[in-house]
Amino acid sequence: MAWNAPVPFASWVMLSGVLFSIGAVGFLIRKDPIIMFMCIELMLNAGNLLFIAAARYLGIMAGQVFVFFVMAVAAAEVAVGLAIIVAIFRTKSTIDVDEMSGMRG
Amino acid sequence: MTLLPFIALSVVAIAFALLLVLNRNAVHGALCLVVNFAAVAVFFLMLGAEFIAVVQVAVYAGAIMVLFLFVLMLLNIQGQEGGLEQKPRSQILIAAVLGILLLAEIGVLAPLAAGLGGAQAAAVPADFGSPRLVGLTLFRDHLLAFEIAAFILLAAMMGAVVLAKRRLA
Amino acid sequence: MSDTLFTWIASLVKAVLVFAVLMSLVPLLIWLERKVVAWMQQRIGPNRCGPFGLLQPMADAVKLIIKENIIPAGVDRVTYYLAPILSIVPALAAFAVVPFGEPVTIFGRTVALQVADVNIGILYILALSSLAVYGVTLAGWSSNNKYSLLGALRSSAQMISYEIPIGLAVVSVVLMAGSLSLKAVVDLQRDSGYWLVFPQLISFIIFLIASNAELNRPPFDMAEAESELVAGFHTEYSGFRFAMFFMGEYVNLVTVSALATVMFLGGWHAPFGLPEIPIVWFLVKIFAFIIFYMWIRATLPRIRYDLLMAFGWKVLIPVGFLNLAMTAVVVTLAADRAMPLLTAVNVTLAVVVGAIIKIAGRRVERRAPRLAPVPEAGG
Numbered sequence: 001m002a003w004n005a006p007v008p009f010a011s012w013v014m015l016s017g018v019l020f021s022i023g024a025v026g027f028l029i030r031k032d033p034i035i036m037f038m039c040i041e042l043m044l045n046a047g048n049l050l051f052i053a054a055a056r057y058l059g060i061m062a063g064q065v066f067v068f069f070v071m072a073v074a075a076a077e078v079a080v081g082l083a084i085i086v087a088i089f090r091t092k093s094t095i096d097v098d099e100m101s102g103m104r105g
Numbered sequence: 106m107t108l109l110p111f112i113a114l115s116v117v118a119i120a121f122a123l124l125l126v127l128n129r130n131a132v133h134g135a136l137c138l139v140v141n142f143a144a145v146a147v148f149f150l151m152l153g154a155e156f157i158a159v160v161q162v163a164v165y166a167g168a169i170m171v172l173f174l175f176v177l178m179l180l181n182i183q184g185q186e187g188g189l190e191q192k193p194r195s196q197i198l199i200a201a202v203l204g205i206l207l208l209a210e211i212g213v214l215a216p217l218a219a220g221l222g223g224a225q226a227a228a229v230p231a232d233f234g235s236p237r238l239v240g241l242t243l244f245r246d247h248l249l250a251f252e253i254a255a256f257i258l259l260a261a262m263m264g265a266v267v268l269a270k271r272r273l274a
Numbered sequence: 275m276s277d278t279l280f281t282w283i284a285s286l287v288k289a290v291l292v293f294a295v296l297m298s299l300v301p302l303l304i305w306l307e308r309k310v311v312a313w314m315q316q317r318i319g320p321n322r323c324g325p326f327g328l329l330q331p332m333a334d335a336v337k338l339i340i341k342e343n344i345i346p347a348g349v350d351r352v353t354y355y356l357a358p359i360l361s362i363v364p365a366l367a368a369f370a371v372v373p374f375g376e377p378v379t380i381f382g383r384t385v386a387l388q389v390a391d392v393n394i395g396i397l398y399i400l401a402l403s404s405l406a407v408y409g410v411t412l413a414g415w416s417s418n419n420k421y422s423l424l425g426a427l428r429s430s431a432q433m434i435s436y437e438i439p440i441g442l443a444v445v446s447v448v449l450m451a452g453s454l455s456l457k458a459v460v461d462l463q464r465d466s467g468y469w470l471v472f473p474q475l476i477s478f479i480i481f482l483i484a485s486n487a488e489l490n491r492p493p494f495d496m497a498e499a500e501s502e503l504v505a506g507f508h509t510e511y512s513g514f515r516f517a518m519f520f521m522g523e524y525v526n527l528v529t530v531s532a533l534a535t536v537m538f539l540g541g542w543h544a545p546f547g548l549p550e551i552p553i554v555w556f557l558v559k560i561f562a563f564i565i566f567y568m569w570i571r572a573t574l575p576r577i578r579y580d581l582l583m584a585f586g587w588k589v590l591i592p593v594g595f596l597n598l599a600m601t602a603v604v605v606t607l608a609a610d611r612a613m614p615l616l617t618a619v620n621v622t623l624a625v626v627v628g629a630i631i632k633i634a635g636r637r638v639e640r641r642a643p644r645l646a647p648v649p650e651a652g653g
Binding site: 053 | 258
Binding site for chain 3: 171
């Protein structure tokens with residue numbers, strides 16, 4: 001395989017998939033909600049990468065515009081999510097996710 | 106867009122993503138994620154999405170991650186979490202199994218997807234991914250979605266303000 | 275020599291030259307700042323080393339380099355080392371897209387006087403300026419010092435907030451030029467005969483105020499605030515690492531001044547039909563801005579942190595949005611007369627608002643009780 005061969009589309013799918021899986025596993029194994037949150041961002045980014053790659057390989061701009069929307073939603077989500085974490089820290093003075101069981105009844 | 110830079114950058118992106126997950130220190134984790142985002146921005150450049158690449162740096166690395174760092178410092182909980190072993194071992198095991206399943210699924214699907222999108226990049230005009238073309242697509246074909254996104258941001262802003270506000274007695 | 279090779283070499287030479295000039299400007303600026311502020315405060319300023327004290331920054335630099343690097347206990351090593359570098363790299367990298375002259379012809383080939391003429395230059399600068407916050411934030415966090423952490427917290431909130439008015443001001447300029455390339459902005463000002471400072475006076479004022487906050491300079495130096503936070507984020511830094519923060523600060527100052535020159539003052543073109551001299555006019559304008567920033571520093575006291583944030587969010591951002599909307603409407607409806615129209619509106623608004631502030635200020639002054647006279651220093 002030549003080093004200067006063009007990158008096939010499947011490689012982008014793989015790369016995006018690997019990044020997504022790392023994010024998903026990280027979300028499951030970490031306890032710190034801020035790190036879990038960052039893992040969500042990682043997953044979103046993996047999705048973005050696939051969108052951009054598809055846009056390039058199909059030659060349509062819609063993929064790039066979609067990524068633009070994902071970024072807008074991610075920004076909104078982070079603002080609200082971090083505000084929730086700060087609010088929880090204020091009332092419970094811990095942000096351990098396993099402690100957040102107030103809804104269990 | 107050739108194989109050598111792709112693989113080199115992929116290694117960087119994946120390594121820093123792993124470091125985020127395995128790192129004990131949340132601030133270091135955030136920095137690893139910033140490097141990962143930067144690598145993804147370079148991927149975007151390689152894929153002809155120059156506008157999105159710059160927005161990626163400005164929004165993700167410049168705003169979102171700074172917000173994360175800000176909250177981390179505000180709560181100043183460094184070293185509170187003991188890393189991986191705090192979660193029950195069974196949960197980590199299940200997570201690993203699920204992760205491997207997910208990877209395998211993608212490994213199976215990737216070749217199929219390749220057939221879908223064509224193995225090679227389509228021929229695109231020179232200004233593909235330029236701010237002008239992104240703007241035209243955004244405001245001509247996706248205007249409603251754009252307005253909805255604006256409302257989502259507004260709602261999020263108000264939500265964040267309400268949540269973070271201290272109760273007034 | 276092939277074309278690609280020539281382009282590569284030209285880019286490399288330009289990059290090295292810009293780097294060298296920026297780096298050698300730093301000691302000069304430190305000297306200038308100390309002198310200018312001293313004169314404004316009726317002091318003499320540095321005058322021991324060399325003529326007019328010109329060698330003082332050299333002496334300081336040598337001192338800082340040979341000083342012991344003290345690393346306090348409990349610092350977070352990686353980020354502690356990384357922070358000074360992160361504070362200087364974005365400033366240097368941002369200069370890459372700033373054009374400083376008409377293209378020149380060397381060996382029969384045209385070379386743009388700009389390290390890289392990317393067509394998204396302005397976005398690139400905005401992205402890099404949003405990365406500048408990492409240096410300060412990480413320095414404060416990694417130092418394991420309460421004062422540093424407070425400085426870092428303040429500055430990260432401040433810098434995120436003040437990026438927005440800068441973005442709004444810049445986008446108004448982009449609307450006028452119809453391009454994200456800084457070269458196009460300069461060309462617009464040459465062709466139309468208007469410096470954008472007049473049709474975009476509001477943007478210009480917003481840019482000046484907000485960039486002062488982005489630079490962390492007085493009166494917005496919340497991150498270091500000597501009288502409150504010891505030295506803020508760089509309390510625990512010494513020796514060469516401390517010097518790097520200084521270098522970053524001054525390179526940032528040059529970059530912001532260059533940006534203001536390119537966007538609002540016609541770039542490298544001569545004012546009032548004076549003869550064009552390559553690069554000289556550009557430097558003159560940059561230094562005018564730099565001295566203006568020093569003047570502000572010597573004049574205004576530091577403002578309170580909550581007032582700073584309130585000013586950014588409640589004044590600068592709404593005004594920036596209104597100005598952006600006005601610019602958009604005028605550019606869309608009357609593209610060919612946009613320049614004179616906006617100039618008239620902006621200058622009128624500036625005069626009216628200035629008068630209102632002046633009158634209101636006088637009224638407040640009359641109503642407020644006078645400050646008690648300073649008691650005679652006794653003993």
